[in-house]
Amino acid sequence: MGAFISRIWHIFISPAAPVPKRAARIVPMGLIVPAKSHPEVIVQAIAARDRTRAEAFAKKHGIPEVKDSYEEIINDPTINCIYIPLPNAFHYPWALRALAAGKHVLLEKPSVSNAAEAVTLFSHSSLSLPNAPVILEGFHFQFFPSWQLFRSLIPSTEIAYGGKMYKVDFTTVRLHDKVIPTPSLPASQEQIKSRTLTLWGMMHGILWHRIDIIDTFTIRDSTTKAVVKTWKEKSTRKAYTFDEAGGEFTGLKGGKDWMSFRYQLEEFVNRVKGRETQYWIEGEESVRTMKMVDLAYEKNGLGARVGMGEG
Numbered sequence: 001m002g003a004f005i006s007r008i009w010h011i012f013i014s015p016a017a018p019v020p021k022r023a024a025r026i027v028p029m030g031l032i033v034p035a036k037s038h039p040e041v042i043v044q045a046i047a048a049r050d051r052t053r054a055e056a057f058a059k060k061h062g063i064p065e066v067k068d069s070y071e072e073i074i075n076d077p078t079i080n081c082i083y084i085p086l087p088n089a090f091h092y093p094w095a096l097r098a099l100a101a102g103k104h105v106l107l108e109k110p111s112v113s114n115a116a117e118a119v120t121l122f123s124h125s126s127l128s129l130p131n132a133p134v135i136l137e138g139f140h141f142q143f144f145p146s147w148q149l150f151r152s153l154i155p156s157t158e159i160a161y162g163g164k165m166y167k168v169d170f171t172t173v174r175l176h177d178k179v180i181p182t183p184s185l186p187a188s189q190e191q192i193k194s195r196t197l198t199l200w201g202m203m204h205g206i207l208w209h210r211i212d213i214i215d216t217f218t219i220r221d222s223t224t225k226a227v228v229k230t231w232k233e234k235s236t237r238k239a240y241t242f243d244e245a246g247g248e249f250t251g252l253k254g255g256k257d258w259m260s261f262r263y264q265l266e267e268f269v270n271r272v273k274g275r276e277t278q279y280w281i282e283g284e285e286s287v288r289t290m291k292m293v294d295l296a297y298e299k300n301g302l303g304a305r306v307g308m309g310e311g
């Protein structure tokens with residue numbers, strides 16, 4: 001009886017979903033905190049659907065201006081970059097508007113709702129103009145040193161399986177087996193090495209992470225492939241800063257207190273200023289990501305992923 005009443009209440013009487021009492025959750029971590037330590041970034045203005053909410057947020061975070069609408073921010077000639085932390089379906093229409101106004105766009109992930117939208121957005125006519133605006137899908141964790149170190153350990157031609165995970169806290173890549181020339185072995189035998197790399201704590205590398213490198217060596221008969229002997233060698237790496245990653249990363253900018261979002265902002269500003277970037281997520285990569293999301297929807301019987309178009 002209780003369940004019956006509850007169902008009726010939910011269908012006919014329950015109030016509409018509550019309007020959030022604050023601006024997007026991600027904004028402090030995604031922009032406000034990183035901007036504080038970036039000497040070239042000023043968070044100048046904020047808009048929310050409800051002005052009092054925007055005012056409260058602006059007061060709390062020391063943002064000088066509150067605008068009445070998202071459009072007002074986009075149309076302000078003194079603002080050159082727009083951060084879009086809206087629900088995913090709204091990324092596409094607002095990113096299109098921002099680009100059309102010639103603004104640089106830092107777009108929360110996932111960039112848009114499906115591959116068709118991604119293709120249109122990342123081939124927007126403004127992007128082929130001289131002094132084209134910059135657009136970046138904010139896959140923040142990819143900018144963190146541990147992810148960069150992890151990538152550098154994986155020659156792309158050697159991936160047997162693995163790849164980018166969307167919303168999990170680890171990723172594993174298995175490299176192709178390799179024959180290791182071993183002169184000490186009899187001619188009838190060969191040595192094979194296979195490597196598995198796992199990055200744990202990928203999303204918030206700064207809290208904790210670890211890269212496990214597991215090499216499996218096998219000595220086998222070259223003809224029958226019968227295993228003679230097998231053993232594993234394990235090692236671990238970590239990189240809370242680029243200096244800790246070492247090698248090609250030594251000396252790159254960063255700090256022990258930089259989250260992935262701060263590394264991302266550093267590169268975003270570098271692009272905006274026309275400086276070199278050590279790492280970047282090109283539009284083609286964002287299109288590939290959305291193709292993968294579309295495939296996941298289709299393979300699971302959910303059909304094509306629908307967006308809201310230009311809104």
Ligand SMILES: NC(=O)C1=CN([C@@H]2O[C@H](COP(=O)(O)OP(=O)(O)OC[C@H]3O[C@@H](n4cnc5c(N)ncnc54)[C@H](OP(=O)(O)O)[C@@H]3O)[C@@H](O)[C@H]2O)C=CC1
Binds near residue numbers: 053054087088
């Ligand atoms: N939360 C997280 O940890 C992370 C989030 N992201 C991405 O950031 C984006 C925002 O996520 P999150 O901060 O969690 O989202 P929230 O729901 O907290 O914030 C979204 C904001 O969008 C605004 N908005 C505009 N139109 C609507 C609408 N029709 N319904 C609801 N909200 C609306 C609201 O702000 P207002 O009313 O003030 O205008 C709202 O506060 C998403 O794309 C998400 O994938 C990425 C990484 C991490």
Ligand SMILES: O=C1OC[C@@H](O)[C@H](O)[C@H]1O
Binds near residue numbers: 203
């Ligand atoms: O990208 C992200 O970063 C912050 C996390 O809390 C969130 O779950 C994830 O989507």
